[in-house]
Amino acid sequence: MARSSNRTTERGFVNRNRQKNNGATDPPLPGSDHNQIIYKMECLVCGHRYGANSSHIWQRKCPRCQRGAEGLALGVTGAHERYASPPPPKRLDALGAGCEAWEAEINARVAALYGL
Ligand SMILES: [Zn+2]
Numbered sequence: 001m002a003r004s005s006n007r008t009t010e011r012g013f014v015n016r017n018r019q020k021n022n023g024a025t026d027p028p029l030p031g032s033d034h035n036q037i038i039y040k041m042e043c044l045v046c047g048h049r050y051g052a053n054s055s056h057i058w059q060r061k062c063p064r065c066q067r068g069a070e071g072l073a074l075g076v077t078g079a080h081e082r083y084a085s086p087p088p089p090k091r092l093d094a095l096g097a098g099c100e101a102w103e104a105e106i107n108a109r110v111a112a113l114y115g116l
Contacts, residue, residue, distance in 0.1 A: 008057040009039065017068075018044040019060045025051070031072060038072050050074070 007013055011023035020042045028037040031053035038051040043062035050071025052060050061068030110116070 009054050013057065014044065015058050015060060017059070017061050017066060019052075019057070019062060020044055021057050022049075024054070025074065029072075029074070031055075038074065040074065041071070 008015065008021065009024070011021060013021040015021075022040040022042050025038045025040060029051070030036070031038045031051075033053050033055060036053040036055055039054050039057055040049065041052045041057070041060060042049050043065060045062060046065040048062055048064040048071075050063055051074040052072060063069060063071050
């Protein structure tokens with residue numbers, strides 16, 4: 001383990017969480033940390049593909065199946081857009097939840113407007 005840290009940015013590197021480095025973005029996209037570029041990561045567990053700062057590769061967890069941090073956007077230039085996994089389907093099961101307060105406020109305003 002001692003000398004493995006500088007291999008994390010090599011294409012093909014797989015970290016302990018089974019996250020594979022598929023190489024740097026080319027042309028390089030700037031990462032979210034200073035002097036970082038985004039690397040193309042692939043989860044060998046579920047196949048999810050996402051972007052990660054080079055400094056995070058060694059300990060990266062899959063955003064989809066290992067509750068890792070959300071992947072960095074790869075879709076800025078178009079060239080990398082096809083690499084990234086499509087966004088998960090929108091959740092519809094929260095529809096209507098938590099809107100009682102809004103409804104009450106709307107009712108109150110309407111009542112005030114029309115002098116009810
Ligand atoms: Zn995964």
